[in-house]
Amino acid sequence: MFIYEYKVNPKPQQIVAINEAIRTAQFVRNKVLRFWMDNRGIGKTEMFRYNTSLRKQFKFVEDLNCHACQTAVERVLRAVNRFYDNCKKQKPGKKGYPQFKKHSRSVEYKVSGWKLSDNQKHITFTDKKGIGNLKLIGSRDLNFYSLEQIKRVRIIRRADGYYVQFSIQLDPRDTVEPITPSQKAVGIDVGIKYFLADSQGNIEHNPQFYRSGEQQLNRLNRRKSKKFKRGKPQSKTYHKALIRYARAHLKISRQREEFVKRVALRLIKSNDLVAYENLNVQGMVKNRHLAKSISDAGWSTFRHWLEYFGYKYGKVTVAVAPHNTSQICSNCGEKVQKSLSTRTHVCPHCNYVEDRDINASLNILQRGLSTVGHTGSYKLGEFDPLAGLEQSYSVKIGL
Template identity: 80%
Template sequence: MFVYEYKVNPKPQQINAINEAIRTSQFVRNKVLRYWMDNRGVGKTEMFRYNTLLRKEFKFVEELNSHACQTAVERVLKAVNRFYDNCKKQISGKKGYPKYKKNARSVEYKVSGWKLSENRKHITFTDKKGIGTLRLVGSRDLNFYQIEQMKRVRIVRRADGYYVQFSVQLDPRDTVKPLIPSQKAVGIDVGIKYFLAESCGNIEPSPQFYRQGEKHLSLLNRLKSKKYQKGKPQSQNYHKARVRYARKHLRVSRQREEFCKRVALRLIKSNDLIAYEDLNVKGMVKNRHLAKSITDAGWSTFRRWLDYFGYKYGKITIAVSPHNTSQNCSSCGEKVQKSLSTRTHVCSHCNYMEDRDVNAAINILQKGLSTVGQTESYKLGEFDPLASLEQSCGVTVGL
């Protein structure tokens, strides 16, 4: 699926209609979730039947498109299934029990409830909420795709306004030409001091967008807190301050996202194989001393874009175990204990000296190459390298 996003500038009455549609979708989701909690064991069919009863009971629910109500039920099903899967896998910590939505920010339609204009520059929502026609502001041309390919349409509310997203059924590999093989492989080690270090010695500095904007964020947060009145309806000045604070956070997150996207695309286009650490970021952020720096680095976002671009351009991305990648010597393989504050790897066995992160990146590349060394041969069942060696040498190979 491809997601194309467009900015829209609705009028005040349209803003009220969009907010009402979002609240209705949230209401349906919470009511269906309450139904599941009171009747544990009910399945998909019972949830959709309950959604039908809600449409008959509440007029404002009936005014929302039926497919938009169904997507709210699907979100409940997704949360319930994820909870059950986590319980079956016996993951540590909380299992993600479904919770009520308090501040929903989107409403999603399927193939009905909306209509595009002939030039694909305007969209009209045809349900009874009264949203009407919105002009799509963006550079992507929807004329390249058929209406049948657009499976979902979502209205999203953010701090800087409203957006309309189109989910287009399209394979990313069909949108690009195959790249010429670069005949290069690289291992990357993500970090806090540097964003990442490559096995070839290149260092990508960490931009630290949150750290740079932290002072301004603290100022905006203080101004927002000063205008807050406990136990009373909040003034317009408070809401303006809240929006300014939220927009600054949105800017920081967008800067981080674009940086991770740019670095991931550069690595994919310049290498045929990329090996990286399979880090447990969710567990690492529990360290209160490093949580802010890890979150600011955006490791999970970077990995998501790296895997996406690898699939899109037909490149190999391998996640390897991070065990001892920073401690082992990439030259002789001996383990050299060092603390996190030690930034230079010096091997006492072979006198090899290298930057700590570059040494780790070389180890990661070695692990990645060993992982894919004979994968295809084993898969096809053409030969067993160990069995062939035993037959030719007349010895038994031990592991």
Template identity: 60%
Template sequence: MIVYELKIKGKQTQYQAIDDAIRTSQFIQNKCLRYWMDNKDSKVDKYALNKYCAVLASEFPFADELNSMARQSAAERSWGAIARFYDSCKKKVKGKKGFPKFKKNCRSVEYKSTGWKLSDTRKAITFSDKKGIGTLKLKGTYDLNYYDIKQIKRVRLVRRADGYYAQFAIDEAARCGGSHRCSDCRVDVKVESQPTNQVVGIDLGIKYFIADNKGNVEESPQFYRKAEKQLNRANRKKSKKFSKEKKKAKIRQSNNYHKARNRYARKHLKVSRQRKEYCKRLAYSVIQSNDLVAYEDLNVKGLVRNRNLAKSISDAGWYTFRLWLEYFGHKYGKVTVAVPPHNTSQNCSNCGEKVKKSLSTRTHLCPHCGYTEDRDVNAAINILRLGLCTVGHTGTYATGDLPSWAIGANLSSNGESLNVESSSL
């Protein structure tokens, strides 16, 4: 599954219609969740929620205006949260199990195979439901003429701080209508590449974004840290225009407040895009230079609970880098191995003895063999050794799981499309 994202251009009334469709999708999603909470004893499943969408359409006229498959897509979002909760309970995950929550600020609405139609030139898309979105122009460098219409499984409209976007989820192995797989309609993301006869182990850190076993390091860009003063200034300007009296009276805030809020959101969006593009290009470079890449299987969600390092870890973007590393590894036929991170920084890469050190100690000095090396480089050597031991037994992914971008046809719930490539790659 690959995802293409194009910016859409339309009139203000069309943007308001998109916002209305997003609110309706959120309403159906929350209603389905309430229906499940009120009928737990009757074993409500995915199909029951889909049927409940028809009940909501008959009861609420504004819900009936939304395309039927878009309503089902909203119900599937609710069921996705419920299924994850059930899965956490079955696996007996420690701590909170992720009980589904009601949504209050959705930013997207998703259509399946109906309710939309691309123009002959594939430069415009028309939505035919009763919301009145109409025809929107598509702006971008991606050419949708390369793909068959039947390969586009999902279309999502996303609202961001700098405008509205359309995402197209394209199936890699779509069928052209028959029972066979048509080679002409197949989207193959894999690209043949020449072997480099190189292997690398990389350690992710805060001081250095990555350090490999050969001693090469890449400085952490710290996009958020560099933009923090501007972000705080924009946040203060936004707060000054906020009225507590209007909030208590449930009156809409002033236009100046919403303008300041949009400026603040744009700055955050810029930082997010800078981080994503940096991770993308660095992962591409690592994959192109090596045939095997070993890296740490870090639990980033658990690491950010450290209140002293949470901002630095979030600013680094380790998880985004891993996603792109796995995606490019799949595309170019390279081996990517995620290894357990336990004691990779503590063990000596020369003699194997454990040398305890605090996080502030940046140099590895082994008292057993006298080996001296940078802490991150020592960890990278251990990671490569573990990766080489693992790859012959469990395949590409040490955990036995497929990368997240390769699972399912649904787009990510927050509107992000992690496997959208830059036109220059």
């Protein structure tokens, strides 16, 4: 799926209609979730039937397109299935029990409830909420795709305005030309001092967008807090201060995502294989001393884009176990204990000296190369390559 996003500038009455549609979708979701909680064990059929009864019972629910109501039910189903999957897999900690939504920011339509203009520059929402016609502001041209390829349309409310997203059924690999193999492989080690260091000796500095904008965020937060009145309706000045604070956060998140996207694309285009650590970021941010720096680095977002671009351009991405990648000497293989503050790797066994992160990236590349050849009939560790010739034939070897 491809997601194309356009900015829209709705009129005041259209903003009221969009917010009403978002609240209605939230209402349907919460009512269906309560129905599931009160009748544990019901399935998808019962949830959709309950959604139909809600449309007959409430006029404002009937005014929303039926497919938009169905997508609200599908969100409940995804939350319930994710909870059961976590329970079956015995995920440590909280299992993600479905929660009620209080501040939803989007409403999603399927193939009905909207209509594009002939030049694909305007969209009209045809349900009874009264959103009407919206001009699409963006550089993407929808004329390249047929209406049958557009599977979902979503209206999103953000701090800086409203957006319309189109989910287009399209394989990302069909949109790019084949890239000539670079015949290179790289291992990358992400960190806090440096954003990453690779096995080729290159270092990408950490821009620390949140740290750079933290002073401004704190100032905007103080202004917002001074205008807050507990137990009373909030004033217009408070809401204006709240929007300014939210926009500052949105700017930082966009800066971070664009940065990791650029770095991931460069790595994928310049290498045929990229090996990286399979980090448990969710567990690492529980360290209160490093949580802010880890979140500011955006490791999870970087991995997401790395894997996406790897699939798009037909490159190999390998996640390896991160254990002892910084402790083992990449030259002789001996383990050299060092604290986190020690930034230079000095091996007493072979006298090899290298930057700590580059030494780790070399170990990551070695593990990635030893893992990628065993991705066929067997997983790594499930077979002995020396047990017999007939067994090795059934294993897919090579890049």
